[in-house]
Amino acid sequence: MAIVTFVDETTAGERRAGWGLEIAEERLTVRELIRRRVFQEVAEFNARTPKVFQGLVQPEDTERVLNGYAVRTPRRIDPEAQTALALRAFAGNGFLVLVGDRQITDPDEEIELPLGTEITFLKLVPLVGS
């Protein structure tokens, strides 16, 4: 049993307060890590169904507001759908995942999770040519 800390880092060099997640395994793929993170934050959202979802990626049918994504009609968010969105965003460089001090790009790479591992999520922006 290890506690892994998830940290959301912003590009201003600020770090959001980290939050812990218990992981029973010693090795996991990044895909699975993202899935667990999303399941955790969706579960917390569904428990309280506030008006604003503050999570990793934008759920379907929500709009961006100052501190998250406003859910138009009060409802529960489907963690499976949300995980699929997050993985697609990860594949398209929507955010970076750093484990310790190393960026992981392959979702199927297995990583060691010793006690106190810090996993950083860093958000980016989508680009188009013009």
Add this chain to the structure above:
Amino acid sequence: MSAFRSPRSHTDRLRNRIEDGDMGRVADEALRVMDSSRGAWGGSWQQVLDQLRELPAERRRALLYALADRFGQAGDETEARCRHLALCGMVSEGLTDDPLAAERHRALADLARHQSFWYAARFDVLFRAELAAGRPLPAPVVAVVRRAALDAYRAGDLTELAGQLTDPVLNVGEEWAEQAMRDAAAPDWQALLAHALTATASKPTAKWDKGARALLDTLGPDDVRERLHSWLALVGRPRTLLLERQAWQPDINNAYDPYNATALRGLAWLLSLLPPHPDTARALGALVETSLKKAAGLGPRNPKVANAGVVALARIDSEAALAELARLATRVTYKNTAKLLDTALETRATALGLSREEIEELAVPAYGLTEVGRAEHRFGEVTALLEVQGTRAVLGWRNAAGKPVKSVPAAVKRDHAEELKELKAGLKDIDKMLSAQSERLDRQFLARRTWSYTTWRERYLDHPLVGTLARRLLWTVDGTTAGFADGELRTLTDDPLTQGTRVELWHPAGHEPAEIVAWRDWLERHAVTQPFKQAHREIYLLTDAERTTGSYSNRFAAHILRQHQFHSLAAVRGWRNKLRLCVDDSAPPATRELPQWGLRAEYWIEGDGEDYGVDTTDSGSYLRLRTDQVRFYPIDAPQNSAHCSGGEYGMWLRDGQDPVDPLPLADIPPLVLSEVLRDVDLFVGVASIGNDPTWQDGGPGGRFREYWTSYGFGELNQSAETRRALLQRLIPRLAIADRCTLEGRFLHVKGERHTYKIHLGSGNILMTPNDQYLCIVPKSDPAAPGTGYLPFEGDRMLAVILSKAMLLAADTKITDPTILSQL
């Protein structure tokens, strides 16, 4: 349309036609007169018209029918049709014939969709004809008469007519007024609305108050409060009857009905005569903010009503009202209203023998918080837990067994609905006040405030609301810097600091870089998120170039800024600026007054271009400004000004004053210099056209191409330097680390096809071998699942640069055709 003629020549021609006796030709000539006079029958035109009105009744009847036959010539423009009808009305005075009654009725219904009409057009003839025919005017028509009469200070007929129209008591077309009229069917309530309409002065007179008090006594203060609050909540909603906006008009459908605005002023005053109530302060505060929202071509929607809200708040003797005034003082940037707020707070301060700053500090309520950022409320068995997290207040619940529950327990909804509503309103108050206080603290850097230790603990560190911010900032106690962690004020070495005498807000200017970095680490170690940049605040030091130029700084000169964005940003940061119009006028520079330092900072700007509609908005304000020097003067130096379109700034010297020289920059206290230049850097960084990647073609006529290029690839400003430092820390951790190097102003990224240079200031990209520009922009509406980058999440430009680096490092995988075509 015929050639326009003078009244004189028309008089002669008309006389000839009348002598000929052919009334058809008289009618034709009369219509030509109307074209020439544009339907305004003042001055000499009146005499032309009198020629027709003095004809015997029989001949006028023939003329009337001739004009009626020609009604088709008026076309379908409402005003033209009304003009034709008004002419018929004026020549047929005393006749019972009314051949165009139905057309008139229709034309007036159309006129009711206008904001107003010109009083000289004599349309009052039409309204009187309707009334004479025994048809009361529909409410929308009454509304347009009243609106037009407000500007008709020279037309007695129209104002007199408007005065006779007492039903409905308010103008229809606005949601709040219609609701008010539904609620106020009883005669006493009607009297209340009628009294509100007499609020024509800028402040209530004793006589007005007396009348109002009598009505309040009759109706009962609680009922009045409740209804007035529900009406005011509807102010500013979209109109229920849309008006037709003429080409030259501002956005009238977003403006207030000017007739009803007077009633709103009266209602605001009425509220201030009731016993104080927290809801009243809220309602008036909201009214002030709603009324100052901007509408296109108009500016603030209705300063008159906003000012009435401030006047009312100033008259209420309650903590809630004072708090609302203090909150508005941090939010309102419209000068006229800001001045009123200032006066109101000054007056209150003088009455209590305090300084203006102190009254603002004391005005912050605790909102029922019992300790810093926390409160518990009991609802029977259930406990509500109120906590401030960051800049927001959140509510949690615990049931009778003390276990956390996720939503509002049913018992509370059932038995304590009223208290629950109040609690939730309080939550909103806290949110608003937190952001206002955060802005106020951000402005304290230049306020030169020092506090005695005990006062400061009470008003800042241990204040239930302000404490949540103050405990996340750094302070200087008797020269020692300290922050709050683990329930104590602590120094850099975490030693508790329990007493002191003098406290100041800490600012990094004048501290050693090592010390600043140490404090940044300290904050990170204690997981403190600051409410605004303090430890990470950019510092602007005097440069060698500025020592050489001596009395001015060219650091932010020769930029092209979007004027309207600059203007609103400047106001928010406490600068005074005048929007520059493409007209023959002059304006002072953007100015920040620093009374505590006896200084005035100026940023010299001028409008750019002269092509109406290309370089300006429809209303003639410049779209863009060119910037020049930053200077400092003694605060009482005569005002500088320059022509809006550019040219030399000069001092306006009165009564033999001597010109005052700008102060040497080296004599400006480093803190002041740093903060002022930080503001200016912010203006340029946000409002420059250089950060708009689509301006690669240089905008209108390619005029800005050179500027755009130099901005996009030039020297780094302070915030770009900060960005560079962050990248240095971040890049080694990335998968693409071996493809990236930081060199000077650029992040170099090695792709397969090219090597790319991404500029750290603008995020612009150049490609090897020939430094060709590569245009890639953030997607504005990602259909793909994005993580959605939000403006408060740090530095968007850094995220853009990183995203571009990731994309270009794998340039063989790019599929976007608009990018591929450029590679």
